[in-house]
Amino acid sequence: MASLQNSPSIHRTLLPNSLPQLGFQKKNAVLPVCRRSISVIVRAENSSMASTSLSQDKCGRRHMIAVGVVAPWVSLLNQTPASFAVESKKGFLSVTDKNDGYSFVYPFGWQEVIIEGQDKVFKDVIEPLESVSINLVKTSKQDIRDFGSPQEVAQILIKKFLAPPTQKTKIIAASEHDVDGKAYYTFEFTAQAPNYIRHAIGAVTVGNGMKLVCKMFYLVLGNALCRFYTLTTGANERRWGKMKDRLETVVDSFKIFSV
Template sequence: MAISLSWISPCLSHKLNLPHSNCLPRNTATSSTSTVFCALETTPGGESHCQRRPLLLGIGALTANLQPTNLVFAQEKSDRCRVFLDYEDGYSYIYPIDWKEFDFRALDSAFKDRYLQLQNVRVKSIPTEKKDIRDLGPMEEVIYNLVKHIYAAPNQRPTIKDMQEKTIDGKHYYTFEYILTSPNYSSASFATIAIGNGRYYTLIVGANERRWKRFRDQLKVVADSFRLLDI
C-alpha cells in the first residue's frame, strides 16, 4: 500500500509529522489535512526555527512493513493518525493524529492524548557499541531484566504478558507487553526495542490499566509500527 507524496515539498524537516491513512480510532471525529509539520528547535537565544533536509523515505514503506494482523486492523480505520519520521536519529512510527507533542525527561520524541494524559507514546535512544538487539542476549532474559530492573519502580510489581521478536528488512525488533502494579495504581504498556545506527532505541506506548482492555489493540499498532531508518 503506497501513499502519494505529490503534495510534499522537496525540502522537509529532519523530523516530520505526516498524515497517514492507517490509524487509531477516536470517539470524536478529527479532520485530517495534508499538512507537513516540521519540528521546531530552539536556539540558545530562545529563537525557534525549523531545520530542513530532503525527504529520504516514502511513507508507504512504513505501511507495507506492518505485521499482517495489525495492517488489517489499521486499514479498517479512517484518516486519524500521523507518521513521525526522524532522519537525524534514524527511526519512525505512527501515532494518533489528535495526540499532541510533549517534552519529558529528554525523550527523543513523545506524544500524548489531549484528554487522557497517561495514554501516550514516547521514544528514547542512547549510544551503544552493540550492532543488533540480539547482541544483548536471549529475548526472554533481556526483556525480563528491563521490565523488572529498569521499568518497574521499587513499589511496583511487574508482570510480562507477551514477547515477540520480528525481523524486517534485516533489522531485528523485540516487542513486549507488560503491566506495572502499584498499591494504588496500575499501568499497562507495549514496548519495542531495537539497535541500529550506533544507538539503542526504546518505544513505549501505554495507558492506565483500567482503559487497557479497550485500547490495547490500537496501541499495539503503534508499537508494531516502529522502524529503524538507515542514516
C-alpha cells in the same frame, strides 16, 4: 536509560515501483485540440472565415502546449510511493526523525510533551497514562540479539527503566520479529501502582552503526557505534480493551532506517 550500560545482564559492550502512469499514449491518441481549418480566400467577404481558421489554429497550439504541461503533473500525482503509506493510516499521525533514523505513528489527538531523558513523547492530555515515548542510548553492539533473549532484555528494561522500583511488574509476553533484515524485540507487561495498573507494550532494536572505515577509530576512542532504540506505549488497565488495537498499531509501525 544511560545507566543501562551498567546492567550485568545487558552490558556486554553497551549498553520505484510506481503505479502505472496516467498520460497520453503516442498510439491511438485522441487529443482535445481544434482541427485546423483550410480555407481559400476568394473574396474580401471571406476574410472572416480566414480569421476564424487562424483562431482555430491558435487554439490547437494552445491545447498542445497545455497537454505537454499538464500530462507530467498528472503522472506525478498518480504515483503513490510505499513510504507514504504510514502517513495515510486512518486515525493516526506519523513522526519521522531523519537525524536519529526512526519513524512511528501515534493516535490522532495526542500531544507532544517534553520529558527529560526521552527523545520524543506524545500523550493524551485527558488520559495521561496513554502515551508513547522513544529513548536512545549508544552501544557498541550491532544487533539486539547480542543482549540476550527477548525475555531477558524485557526483564531488565522493565525492572530498571520502564517502571518505578516501587511498582510490581509482570511480563505478559516477549518475542522477536524481523523487519527488512533487522531484528526487533517486542514485549508486553503491566506495572501496578497503589491506585492504578498500567498495561504497556514496547519494541527495541539496535542500528545505525558507524561505517566500517571509521569503526576501528571509534573503538580506540571508546565511543559507541550503534544506537539502542526503545519505544514504549501503554494505557490504564481499565482502558486496555479499548486501546489495545491502537497501541499495537503504534508498536507495529515503529521502524528504524539508515542515517
